[in-house]
Structures are given as structure tokens and as C-alpha cells.
Amino acid sequence: MENNPSQMLMGEHEIIKKSENIIQAMYKLWEKDPEKYKANVTRMLYFFKEYSDKFHHYKEEEVLFPEMRNHPDFVLDEIIDELEEHHVMFREYAKDIKRLIETNELEKAHETLNKYISNLLDHIAVEDDELFSMAESLFNADEFEKIYFKFKDIDRELGEKLKDELEKIPGELENSL
Numbered sequence: 001m002e003n004n005p006s007q008m009l010m011g012e013h014e015i016i017k018k019s020e021n022i023i024q025a026m027y028k029l030w031e032k033d034p035e036k037y038k039a040n041v042t043r044m045l046y047f048f049k050e051y052s053d054k055f056h057h058y059k060e061e062e063v064l065f066p067e068m069r070n071h072p073d074f075v076l077d078e079i080i081d082e083l084e085e086h087h088v089m090f091r092e093y094a095k096d097i098k099r100l101i102e103t104n105e106l107e108k109a110h111e112t113l114n115k116y117i118s119n120l121l122d123h124i125a126v127e128d129d130e131l132f133s134m135a136e137s138l139f140n141a142d143e144f145e146k147i148y149f150k151f152k153d154i155d156r157e158l159g160e161k162l163k164d165e166l167e168k169i170p171g172e173l174e175n176s177l
Contacts, residue, residue, distance in 0.1 A: 003145045003148040003149065005059075005064065005148040005151050006136055008059075009056065009060070013124045015167050016051070016120070018170035019044060019048075019117055019170055020117050022170060022174055022177065023044075023117050025174070025177045026040055026177065029177070030106035034106060036176075038101050038106070040177070041097065042098075042101060043173060045098055045101075046169070047166060047173075048090070048094055048116075049094060050166050051163070051167065052090070052120075053090065055155065058154060059150075059154050060083070060087075061084065062154070064135065065080045065083070068080060068134070071138050071139070073138055074138055079126075079131060079134075080131075083126065083127065086123045090116065090123075093112060093113075094116070
């Protein structure tokens with residue numbers, strides 16, 4: 001299917017998953033260059049907030065999850081409840097990391113960043129392996145394509161140019177290390 005919303009979300013996941021290598025590469029950077037470490041983590045938090053949460057999670061929370069819940073054949077509300085709880089947890093991790101950076105608790109910030117990415121990767125795996133295949137089997141081709149175009153509308157509303165710029169951040173961070 002050409003206009004596949006699952007493929008769109010999985011593509012965004014691939015960009016988000018690049019953060020794992022960056023976080024690993026930043027290990028102990030706070031000892032060698034604390035200002036660079038703080039700047040990189042701040043930039044990564046910006047990426048998570050604007051790309052992962054504002055573009056990606058927003059599509060799930062505002063379109064995909066409600067569409068699935070409203071489908072008469074969908075019976076696994078628990079999985080969506082859990083994924084929504086994860087989104088809240090990721091926002092809390094980001095706040096905690098920001099506070100730790102601001103108070104120069106850099107090693108603790110990195111520990112929290114590692115927990116964040118570990119949980120985020122698990123979350124992505126559940127969506128890629130379970131949720132999206134459920135969605136594909138739940139909706140007919142027309143319904144699925146409508147979801148895709150709702151996702152495209154969100155990208156347009158939030159700014160496709162901004163999204164393109166945000167997608168470059170992981171590569172820029174990787175190159176800076």
C-alpha cells in the first residue's frame with residue numbers, strides 16, 4: 001500500500017532510534033567537556049519534544065489510537081492505555097533530564113537518558129511488532145488510507161519544513177561527537 005500510515009510511523013521510529021547510538025557515544029562526555037555534553041543533551045531533548053512527541057506521538061494520540069478504539073472489532077484497549085502511559089512517562093523523563101542538566105547533575109542525567117532510550121526502544125518495538133499489524137488487519141484499505149492523510153495533515157499543520165529540520169538533528173549530533 002502506497003499511503004500506509006504504519007509505514008509512516010515506522011519511518012519516524014527509525015529516525016528516533018538513531019538516538020540510542022548518540023546517547024552511548026556521549027557516555028562520560030560530561031567529564032571531558034561538560035558544556036558540550038549539556039548542549040548535546042539539550043539538543044536531543046529538543047528533538048524528543050518536537051519530533052518524537054509533537055509530530056509522532058501526536059499522530060498516535062489524536063488519530064491512530066482513537067480510530068482503533070472506535071473500531072467495532074478492536075478489543076485490546078489495554079495496549080493503547082499502556083502506550084499512552086508510556087508517552088506520559090517519556091515527557092516526565094525529559095523534564096527530569098532537563099532539571100538534572102540545569103543543576104549540573106550530569107552523570108545522573110545520563111543515567112536517566114539511558115532509562116529513557118531503553119524504555120523508548122521497548123515502546124517502539126511494541127508498536128512496530130504488535131500495534132501497527134493490529135491496525136493493518138483492523139482497517140480496510142480506504143480507512144487505512146484516510147488515517148495516512150490525517151497524518152499528512154498533521155505534518156502540514158505543524159510544518160513539514162520543521163519536521164525535515166528535526167529529522168536532521170540525530171545526524172548532526174552524531175557528527176558532533
